[in-house]
Amino acid sequence: xxxxxxxxxxxxxxxxxxxxxxxxxxxxxxxxxxxxxxxxxxxxxxxxxxxxxxxxxxxxxxxxxxxxxxxxxxxxxxxxxxxxxxxxxxxxxxxxxxxxxxxxxxxxxxxxxxxxxxxxxxxxxxxxxxxxxxxxxxxxxxxxxxxxxxxxxxxxxxxxxxxxxxxxxxxxxxxxxxxxxxxxxxxxxxxxxxxxxxxxxxxxxxxxxxxxx
Amino acid sequence: xxxxxxxxxxxxxxxxxxxxxxxxxxxxxxxxxxxxxxxxxxxxxxxxxxxxxxxxxxxxxxxxxxxxxxxxxxxxxxxxxxxxxxxxxxxxxxxxxxxxxxxxxxxxxxxxxxxxxxxxxxxxxxxxxxxxxxxxxxxxxxxxxxxxxxxxxxxxxxxxxxxxxxxxxxxxxxxxxxxxxxxxxxxxxxxxxxxxxxxxxxxxxxxxxxxxx
Amino acid sequence: xxxxxxxxxxxxxxxxxxxxxxxxxxxxxxxxxxxxxxxxxxxxxxxxxxxxxxxxxxxxxxxxxxxxxxxxxxxxxxxxxxxxxxxxxxxxxxxxxxxxxxxxxxxxxxxxxxxxxxxxxxxxxxxxxxxxxxxxxxxxxxxxxxxxxxxxxxxxxxxxxxxxxxxxxxxxxxxxxxxxxxxxxxxxxxxxxxxxxxxxxxxxxxxxxxxxx
Amino acid sequence: xxxxxxxxxxxxxxxxxxxxxxxxxxxxxxxxxxxxxxxxxxxxxxxxxxxxxxxxxxxxxxxxxxxxxxxxxxxxxxxxxxxxxxxxxxxxxxxxxxxxxxxxxxxxxxxxxxxxxxxxxxxxxxxxxxxxxxxxxxxxxxxxxxxxxxxxxxxxxxxxxxxxxxxxxxxxxxxxxxxxxxxxxxxxxxxxxxxxxxxxxxxxxxxxxxxxx
DNA sequence: TATGAATGAGCGTTCATTCAT
DNA sequence: TATGAATGAACGCTCATTCAT
Numbered sequence: 001x002x003x004x005x006x007x008x009x010x011x012x013x014x015x016x017x018x019x020x021x022x023x024x025x026x027x028x029x030x031x032x033x034x035x036x037x038x039x040x041x042x043x044x045x046x047x048x049x050x051x052x053x054x055x056x057x058x059x060x061x062x063x064x065x066x067x068x069x070x071x072x073x074x075x076x077x078x079x080x081x082x083x084x085x086x087x088x089x090x091x092x093x094x095x096x097x098x099x100x101x102x103x104x105x106x107x108x109x110x111x112x113x114x115x116x117x118x119x120x121x122x123x124x125x126x127x128x129x130x131x132x133x134x135x136x137x138x139x140x141x142x143x144x145x146x147x148x149x150x151x152x153x154x155x156x157x158x159x160x161x162x163x164x165x166x167x168x169x170x171x172x173x174x175x176x177x178x179x180x181x182x183x184x185x186x187x188x189x190x191x192x193x194x195x196x197x198x199x200x201x202x203x204x205x206x207x208x209x210x211x212x213x
Numbered sequence: 214x215x216x217x218x219x220x221x222x223x224x225x226x227x228x229x230x231x232x233x234x235x236x237x238x239x240x241x242x243x244x245x246x247x248x249x250x251x252x253x254x255x256x257x258x259x260x261x262x263x264x265x266x267x268x269x270x271x272x273x274x275x276x277x278x279x280x281x282x283x284x285x286x287x288x289x290x291x292x293x294x295x296x297x298x299x300x301x302x303x304x305x306x307x308x309x310x311x312x313x314x315x316x317x318x319x320x321x322x323x324x325x326x327x328x329x330x331x332x333x334x335x336x337x338x339x340x341x342x343x344x345x346x347x348x349x350x351x352x353x354x355x356x357x358x359x360x361x362x363x364x365x366x367x368x369x370x371x372x373x374x375x376x377x378x379x380x381x382x383x384x385x386x387x388x389x390x391x392x393x394x395x396x397x398x399x400x401x402x403x404x405x406x407x408x409x410x411x412x413x414x415x416x417x418x419x420x421x422x423x424x425x426x
Numbered sequence: 427x428x429x430x431x432x433x434x435x436x437x438x439x440x441x442x443x444x445x446x447x448x449x450x451x452x453x454x455x456x457x458x459x460x461x462x463x464x465x466x467x468x469x470x471x472x473x474x475x476x477x478x479x480x481x482x483x484x485x486x487x488x489x490x491x492x493x494x495x496x497x498x499x500x501x502x503x504x505x506x507x508x509x510x511x512x513x514x515x516x517x518x519x520x521x522x523x524x525x526x527x528x529x530x531x532x533x534x535x536x537x538x539x540x541x542x543x544x545x546x547x548x549x550x551x552x553x554x555x556x557x558x559x560x561x562x563x564x565x566x567x568x569x570x571x572x573x574x575x576x577x578x579x580x581x582x583x584x585x586x587x588x589x590x591x592x593x594x595x596x597x598x599x600x601x602x603x604x605x606x607x608x609x610x611x612x613x614x615x616x617x618x619x620x621x622x623x624x625x626x627x628x629x630x631x632x633x634x635x636x637x638x639x
Numbered sequence: 640x641x642x643x644x645x646x647x648x649x650x651x652x653x654x655x656x657x658x659x660x661x662x663x664x665x666x667x668x669x670x671x672x673x674x675x676x677x678x679x680x681x682x683x684x685x686x687x688x689x690x691x692x693x694x695x696x697x698x699x700x701x702x703x704x705x706x707x708x709x710x711x712x713x714x715x716x717x718x719x720x721x722x723x724x725x726x727x728x729x730x731x732x733x734x735x736x737x738x739x740x741x742x743x744x745x746x747x748x749x750x751x752x753x754x755x756x757x758x759x760x761x762x763x764x765x766x767x768x769x770x771x772x773x774x775x776x777x778x779x780x781x782x783x784x785x786x787x788x789x790x791x792x793x794x795x796x797x798x799x800x801x802x803x804x805x806x807x808x809x810x811x812x813x814x815x816x817x818x819x820x821x822x823x824x825x826x827x828x829x830x831x832x833x834x835x836x837x838x839x840x841x842x843x844x845x846x847x848x849x850x851x852x
Numbered sequence: 853t854a855t856g857a858a859t860g861a862g863c864g865t866t867c868a869t870t871c872a873t
Numbered sequence: 874t875a876t877g878a879a880t881g882a883a884c885g886c887t888c889a890t891t892c893a894t
Contacts, residue, residue, distance in 0.1 A: 014894095015856090015857080015893095015894075018857090019857075022857090022858090036340070036341075037253075037341060038251060038252075038253060038337070038338070038341065039251075039253075039254075040250075040251060040252075040253035040254040041252075041253040041341065043883085043884070043885090044884080044885065044886085045883095045884075045885090053858080053859090054858060054859045054860055055859085055860070055885090055886085056858070056859060056860065056886085056887080056888080057857080057858055057859075058886095059885095059886070059887080060856095060857065060858075064885075064886075065885070065886090120336065120337075120340075122399075123333065123336055123337065123395055123398075123399065124251070124333075124336065124337030124338070125251070125337070126398070126399045127249075127333075127398055127399065128250065128251065128254070133399050133400070134403070136399075137399070137400050137403045141400060141403075142403075142404075162422065163414065163417055163418060163422055165413075165414045165417065166414060166418070168410070168414065169389075169410070169411040169414050169415075171389065171392050171396070171406070171411060172389055172392075172411060172414060172415050172418070174392075175388035175389045175391070175392045175415075176382075176384065176385055176388045178388070178391070178392060178395075179384050179385075179387075179388045179391060182336055182391075183384070185339070185340055186335075186336065186339045186340065186346050186349075186350070187346070187350050187354060190347070190350045190354075190355075191350075191355075193384070197381070197382070198382040198384060198385060200378075201376065201378040201379060201381065201382050201385060202382070202385050202388075204376055204378065205376060205379070205385070205418045205419060206418060209375065209376055228874080231874090232874080235874095235875090256866090256867065256868090257867075257868065257869090258867070258868090261877095266875080266876090267875060267876040267877055268868090268869090268876085268877065269869090269870080269871085269875070269876055269877065270874085270875055270876070270877095272868095272869070272870080273874070273875075277868075277869075278868065278869090440873095441872095441873075441877090441878080444878090445878075448878090448879090462766070462767075463679075463767060464677060464678075464679060464763070464764070464767065465677075465679075465680075466676075466677060466678075466679035466680040467678075467679040467767065469862090469863070469864090470863080470864065470865090471862095471863075471864095479879080479880090480879060480880045480881055481864090481865085481880085481881070482865085482866080482867085482879070482880060482881065483878080483879055483880075485864095485865070485866080486877095486878065486879075490864075490865075491864065491865095546762065546763075546766075548825075549759065549762055549763065549821055549824075549825065550677070550759075550762065550763030550764070551677070551763070552824070552825045553675075553759075553824055553825065554676065554677065554680065559825050559826070560829070562825075563825070563826050563829045567826060567829075568829075568830075588848065589840065589843055589844060589848055591839075591840045591843065592840060592844070594836070594840065595815075595836070595837040595840050595841070597815065597818050597822070597832070597837060598815055598818075598837060598840060598841050598844070600818075601814035601815045601817070601818045601841075602808075602810065602811055602814045604814070604817070604818060604821070605810050605811075605813075605814045605817060608762055608817070609810070611762075611765070611766055612761075612762065612765045612766065612772050612775075612776070613772070613776050613780060616773070616776045616780075616781075617776075617781075619810070623807070623808070624808040624810060624811060626804075627802065627804045627805060627807065627808050627811060628808070628811050628814075630802055630804065631802060631805070631811070631844045631845060632844060635801065635802055654853080657853090658853080661853095661854090682887090682888065682889090683888075683889065683890090684888070684889090687856095692854080692855090693854060693855040693856055694855085694856065694889090694890090695854070695855055695856065695890090695891080695892085696853085696854055696855070696856095698889095698890070698891080699853070699854075703889075703890075704889065704890090
């Protein structure tokens with residue numbers, strides 16, 4: 001959340017920079033509002049207020065509410081992919097270690113942050129925004145599942161994973177992660193969920209229980 | 214579309230009955246609309262039209278849109294619980310068989326029907342309707358998880374489940390089922406998902422692979 | 427301008443009647459506003475206020491501002507045509523008498539009333555509302571000119587009109603009438619125009635000067 | 640789109656000249672837009688774009704939209720008057736020849752050009768812009784009618800015009816010309832109108848039919 | 853002088869809610 | 874009880890006007 005009023009010391013950054021700042025503020029504010037209220041219930045007035053700009057300014061950056069929403073989600077998905085794709089390719093590590101690293105990254109970078117809320121937002125609005133659902137499927141789901149499948153197959157080849165059918169349903173591998181995301185939004189106040197622990201247990205199911213030395 | 218003047222031949226089903234019919238029609242229509250559009254985007258005009266009643270009639274049965282939504286969800290959850298709680302208590306069966314039966318019931322009764330959409334609706338609107346989320350947690354989630362935990366513990370006691378930590382995270386057991394529900398709504402047109410098969414594989418992870426004779 | 431509140435003595439006219447009254451009030455109000463401000467500058471808020479209804483009520487009768495405008499004009503043109511077409515077909519009268527009667531009717535029924543303003547409104551907005559211009563041409567202009575041409579030809583045949591070319595330009599016969607309409611709206615406060623007199627003089631040109639005994 | 644930095648080779652036409660150029664471009668663009676859309680529906684954004692200047696630049700030349708419109712019309716009227724007042728004062732010609740020359744000039748210089756659209760624009764917006772209507776009356780209408788009246792009186796004196804009352808309604812003389820202007824804008828696509836021919840016929844009415852030798 | 857990003861009042865339209873019938 | 878016409882607050886979007894650069 002950058003203050004819209006640049007401190008006097010700063011030498012008045014150029015126009016483009018200022019515009020980018022404003023746009024950023026709008027994006028942040030809109031994201032927050034969309035997450036908090038969903039698409040239909042979000043008021044552009046509130047977005048503008050939260051972003052510290054006038055209502056009309058939003059329309060200098062986005063064609064209308066709908067395309068703002070779609071563009072926002074698309075934009076937000078990119079770092080989501082990046083934060084996951086950033087899994088270090090340690091070829092010498094065990095598959096379990098790789099998956100575990102990946103899972104931890106997910107929990108830290110997604111499940112416990114606003115990125116997780118975006119995932120829930122997509123689940124919530126997807127049916128009304130096929131373009132969003134399509135994009136999400138293409139950029140995140142299909143890629144993510146392909147990556148998981150590759151991991152699973154490697155695990156099977158190396159003998160780390162015994163259930164050969166798992167490769168057909170990589171969804172199983174990520175299911176608890178998604179559960180964690182949804183749990184955060186809906187039930188964490190009723191009963192906290194230790195996502196990291198849960199993922200460990202789940203990985204034990206997949207890879208066999210770790211011999212606790 | 215029932216004629217307002219009941220023909221004299223009809224034994225004049227009493228008023229209460231007629232009212233209940235109307236109310237039922239409204240509930241059905243509202244449910245469909247809420248599922249299709251979400252809370253905020255649903256128009257009571259459309260609900261009334263779909264239910265075949267006048268707009269004002271809705272207000273004879275519900276205080277306002279919000280409480281209608283909450284009441285609807287609550288009402289819809291009951292058969293959800295019932296359809297799941299109806300698991301026959303075969304004490305002689307293996308735990309896996311019990312869980313499997315339960316899972317199949319879920320797939321058939323929930324994941325592939327409108328009930329699944331209701332689950333997604335709760336995920337979507339839950340944060341804006343704490344009362345709904347609370348009710349859902351109390352009536353479905355906590356009970357369901359308790360039941361699952363009991364099953365798991367029985368499985369552990371009987372030696373069917375080796376991972377003792379699983380009892381701490383019964384969410385893991387239901388995670389793929391929830392995935393199936395969400396997948397139906399969002400991605401089934403991109404790639405169909407055989408939920409039954411997926412659950413089988415998942416149960417293989419939990420109970421150990423079935424020796425396919 | 428009918429009072430929206432029916433006097434208590436009246437036995438509460440039925441719904442349809444009330445609706446027609448309201449619609450009539452909206453039409454009146456909208457006509458006045460459109461004439462006074464033109465299409466773009468007319469505010470539906472003002473129309474509603476003037477009609478004594480809520481803004482939303484307008485939308486119970488008209489799809490949107492644009493179609494309201496077009497429908498209004500179309501509706502207003504009908505009595506315009508009628509008031510002109512009502513020229514009594516006195517076959518024994520001279521052509522001049524017929525044209526004169528027609529002209530007087532026009533001056534009395536159109537040029538000096540709000541109907542004249544509607545003509546000016548069509549001139550003003552026609553280019554932006556081709557549908558309006560088309561309708562006006564079809565229903566009023568082409569018919570009116572055809573009628574005029576018939577009169578002129580009759581006049582020529584009877585020897586009342588000597589200039590045979592006039593039949594090719596019946597516009598000439600109506601031009602002063604249109605001038606009168608426009609003059610009313612724009613310049614009557616600068617210099618009043620005695621339209622009746624002017625038409626007499628014009629007819630003298632067409633039919634030859636009357637021998638004022 | 641003129642480069643803001645004038646190349647050194649150019650003898651740097653002074654600022655005032657550049658400003659006048661810009662102002663001219665704005666005037667042209669605004670005129671086109673006002674004619675095409677009317678006052679209220681014209682967007683200064685479009686004017687600026689069409690003129691090739693920034694929106695703010697308009698405000699360096701005009702106080703606001705309203706006064707721009709009024710000033711524009713006033714400015715546009717001047718050449719209108721000039722193009723008409725430029726009637727050569729051939730004292731030896733017949734009055735009919737003079738009027739005919741005048742009429743042809745009008746058809747060529749006004750009715751078939753954008754100037755005619757300006758006349759229609761004044762008819763359309765006049766009631767909302769009394770200043771415009773006043774100015775137009777003062778500068779064009781009253782002068783034009785006075786000129787016409789003088790012609791008519793000369794015609795009467797010379798025996799070319801027999802109807803002495805015509806001098807009281809010089810409007811009759813110009814009515815067909817105005818009709819031609821309006822017809823161009825509204826109905827020329829439905830039925831073309833040969834304005835020159837029509838004016839000839841009209842003059843035959845006024846001056847008596849020409850003996851076609 | 854010229855720019856165009858930013859503003860915010862204002863408008864068309866929608867829709868939950870009311871109420872006379 | 875049921876209706877649906879009527880309401881009016883609220884929202885998305887536009888555009889004349891301003892002003893920092």
